Amino acid sequence: MYEELKIDLENKFSISFEVMRERRIKIIIDKKQAIPFLSYIKSKGFIHLTAISCVDWIEEGKFEIVYHLWSYSNKIHIILKTKIDRKNPLFETASFVYPVAQTFERDIHEMFGVDFKGNKRQIPFILEDWDAAPPMRKDFDPVNYSKEHFETEQYTEEIETKVRKSQRFRE
């Protein structure tokens, strides 16, 4: 079954296809062909979009958008990966193909700063009145933000050295 799927998909799109283990396939695709690929694969039986994730590769200067698709009839899971630019993160929405993508794209827009064209509901989801950088990027430091805004309990000198010594493998 994996062979037929591989021949069928490689005829229509330019992808790199790899079988990781049974029931898991990894496909890497270019960003211009991602949404047409989703429309085609939905007609082949992959009707369930499990999640959309985003990974921040800061040294390369790219964001990677990952789609997780599951087929109830064939029992195969596809991990579909595409990369977009980090300085100017724009992409298209998948909510015309899978309506559930609207919530996941709203989450990625808030946490990473990616703008999905066509998604009408990119309003704040979890954070309220947030005015700093998007927090899940790799160059946002949560400890600095926490020390600036929230004070913590002050212990005496002796207790502080004892606690710090016992946690020496934390930076």
Place this chain on the structure above:
Amino acid sequence: MKEFEYYIGPQHLGVSGNFGIIVKVDGDTIVEARANPGYLHRAFEKLMERRYFVSNISLICRVCVFDPDPQEAAYCMAVEEIANIEIPERAKWIRTMILELSRISSHLIYLGSLTSTLGLYTVMQWAITDRDYILDLLEMITGGRVYHIFMQPGGVRRDLPEGFNTAAKNVINKLKSRLTDYYNIIFNSNIFINRMKGVGILTPDYAISTGVTGPNLRACGYKIDVRRDDPYLVYPKLDFDIPVLHNGDMYDRALLRMKEIEQSIAILEQILDKMPEGSVWNPVPNPLKWEVPKGECFSRVESARGELGYYMVSNGTNKPYRVHVKGPSITHGILVLEEILKGQRLADISPILFSLDVCPPSIDR
């Protein structure tokens, strides 16, 4: 008539946990609803990138408060798949037993909370007391009542204590004898039949297109379960049934969870009879210095509310590079809730919210 806007906020008896809903009302009928999550956001995915692989297990059991064990199981399965580790047979059976105990305790809280929004407070007293006997069993194995931190990559932490089999059989017999009382008071009573049938209907096409999973999807007529479709641990060797109902309203969702409690009790009896002997942990390298090889994977587990998935990326160091937690309630609590509430009455908001079994900490992470 004029339209009013109401804020059903976090401090309310009719909301499960710390969650908010904003509704626009015309008279007594709801015109538009909007979900307002975010009160429990602790930034788990950012914190997990700053801790070692083994230290993360004490964090992730707090993602879903009502059944914390599927989170540990999915995380450990993800790490074991990237690092290519096998776990011994007895550890798989112990993990399955803990997952089924956690499923029964979560469904008992569901029954107690749903009926207390409709006015019957007796079932809540019964259900939380029965759940306490299961928590006593879990305390005997792991040492903690609510958060267990018992599974780790390579197996489980320690073996079962002596006298566990007799204690477990006592608890199972006690639970079996209580089930007829629950059936009589909830499902055979005219008040609940009139109040719950035909309310909050979820049609099958809408359910599939919006990504509904778990018991909510099985109450619409689809026989879909991760334990059968994408098997993990010891489920291929066990003999259990998957109950399915067809109407998709509140009554069917509640009755389905009652039947799942019976199936889980049957699974527990099989596990206690067939568990093999052996070791419970395969050694892994020193956890403070263990460098997991590069790779990524997606692991999937059936929790009490639906399908739970972990996407993990590792880049060769001793801390994970990216972990994405996808809980089952992120589809139930936002889009499905806003669609079902249109046209319902004000008094039905909190029964519908509880019958979809929304767990707010797993939306906010």
Place this chain on the structure above:
Amino acid sequence: MTGLGRFGQLKSLWVTYFVTGCGGIELLPVITSRFDAERFGIITMATPRQSDVLVVSGFITVKTLRRIIRTYEQMHNPKYVVALGACTINGGIYWDSYSTADKLELYLPVDVYIAGCMPRPEAIFMGFGHLMAMIKDGKADGWKRYKENYEWYKKNQDKACGGGKKWRVRDV
């Protein structure tokens, strides 16, 4: 308050029903029939206008902190605050998160701390027993401290929750 008033209040402490964090999972066994809290007069009440005690159970995020402060200010004097768990003392396991506040004493006056993660139901009963002893001796005066040092509390609240915004009167 006179001695008779204090005696009446400590025998019937009503708790506002507000589940603010993880700790709410161990409040459910406390109020049901295995560890029964109603024999001491403790029951849950739906509105803050008619209750005595606010139980802050677990971690405090910034979005919830704004609602906790508004709920506390709606309660009538004399009122008490019980802090449950290790996250209210020094941040607990979320000490380095950008979204949780670390120390509750800076924002609200706390009377009793109960340690643990989660504290067992027996530990919660001991904490309420200490609160009742403090009320009998007249030492539980968090509400008086809040009135006298309101400027200090307001400065800390503005630093964490945003000062110039109108969350104190806005209806969201």
